[in-house]
Amino acid sequence: MDTQRTSTPPAGISRILAGITKTHAAVLSWIAPLGCVVCAGPVDVLSPWPLCPACATRLTIDGGRRCDICGKPVISELTRCMRCRSAEVSFDAAFPLYSYTGTARKLLIAYKAQKRRSLAAFLAMRLVPEILSRFPDHTIVPVPPRPGKLRNEGWDQVEDLASILEYRWGLPVARLLVRGKGGNEQKTLDREGRRINVVGRYALLPVRKSLDNTVPGKVLLLDDIMTTGATLSECASVLKAHGSIRVCAMVVAAD
Ligand SMILES: [Zn+2]
Ligand SMILES: [Zn+2]
Numbered sequence: 644m645d646t647q648r649t650s651t652p653p654a655g656i657s658r659i660l661a662g663i664t665k666t667h668a669a670v671l672s673w674i675a676p677l678g679c680v681v682c683a684g685p686v687d688v689l690s691p692w693p694l695c696p697a698c699a700t701r702l703t704i705d706g707g708r709r710c711d712i713c714g715k716p717v718i719s720e721l722t723r724c725m726r727c728r729s730a731e732v733s734f735d736a737a738f739p740l741y742s743y744t745g746t747a748r749k750l751l752i753a754y755k756a757q758k759r760r761s762l763a764a765f766l767a768m769r770l771v772p773e774i775l776s777r778f779p780d781h782t783i784v785p786v787p788p789r790p791g792k793l794r795n796e797g798w799d800q801v802e803d804l805a806s807i808l809e810y811r812w813g814l815p816v817a818r819l820l821v822r823g824k825g826g827n828e829q830k831t832l833d834r835e836g837r838r839i840n841v842v843g844r845y846a847l848l849p850v851r852k853s854l855d856n857t858v859p860g861k862v863l864l865l866d867d868i869m870t871t872g873a874t875l876s877e878c879a880s881v882l883k884a885h886g887s888i889r890v891c892a893m894v895v896a897a898d
Contacts, residue, residue: 680753680762681746692765694750699765701746704773713872714738715897732872733879734890738777739869739897740769747896751868755800763800766895767807774814774863778891781863783808783816786878787845790824800867804895808865819858820878821848834871841877847885858885864892 679686679695686695710717710724714737717724741747754762774783785805793799809816823844827836847858862882864875869892879890 680757680759681749692761693753693759694762694765698746698750702741702750702769704740704769705742709738712736713869713897716742732876733883734864734872734875734892735879737869737872737875737892737894737897738773739894740766740773741896743868743896743898751896755867758796758798760798760803763803763807764811767804767812770804770808770893770895771812771814774808774893778861778863778893781861781889781891782859783814783863783865783893784819784859784878784882785816786864786866786874787818787820787822789822789828801865804867805865817859819847820845820881830870841873845874845878845881847881858882858887860886860888862887862890864890866892866894868896868898869894870898 678684678693679698680693681698682695684695684697686693705716708717708720709715710727711722712727712732712734713724715724743751750762750766753759754766774781783805785801788799788801805816805818808814823846825844827840862879864878864882866875869875872892875892875894879887879892882890
C-alpha cells in the first residue's frame, strides 16, 4: 500500500512534478544545447556550443595542398587553381578553414540559417591559431553586411565572429568598410553576376575617409563563406586604394 502510494503520487503533485521537469528541460535547453547541430547526437550539458565532441573533432583544418591565392584545395603539384590562373583578384591570399561540404556545411547552416549564435565561439576558437600563424601583424577587417540586414535579422554572423576575436581573444579588429545600398544577394547570382554585383558596392566608412593614415598596411578581411571571391576582391580594392599594401582574407568556408 505504502509502496504504491510512493510510486504513484497524487494528481496534484504529479502535475507539479511534470511542471518542474518541463521547466528544468526548458532552462537546460536555453543555457546549454541539447543536441548536436550536425549529427543530432547528445552534447555535454556543459558544452558552450551545440556540437558533440565527435563532430568537433571531424572539423579539423585541411592541411593538404592549397591554391596560393584562394586557398581552395588543389590536386597535383599546382600552386594555383585553374580559376585563379585565369581570373584576377585584388586580395593577395585567402585561407578558408573548411570546404563548404559535409560537417562544415551543416555547421554553417546551423550558424547562419538556424541562428545558433553560440557556434560563433567555436568558429572563432578555430580561426585564432590560423590567423596568428598565417597572418601575424594583420588587422582584421570584417566584410560588412548588406544595409538593413541587422534590422531585418537582428544580427550579423561576421560581426559576431569579429567581436569574439577582438574582445575574447584580443586580436586587432577595425570596422573600416560599409556596403552601399542596392544590388542583389550574392547567393542569388552566377559567377559573372556576382562580380558585377559588387563593383563599387563597398566603401571606406565616411568617418575613416576624413582621417588620414587610418587604413592599416596589412589587412585580413574576415568573412563567413567565400564562393567566387568577388566580394573579398572588391573589399581589397577599396582598402588598397586607400593605402593598404597587403590584403589577405580569412573565411570560415570556401564553396
Ligand atoms: Zn555531432
Ligand atoms: Zn585558387
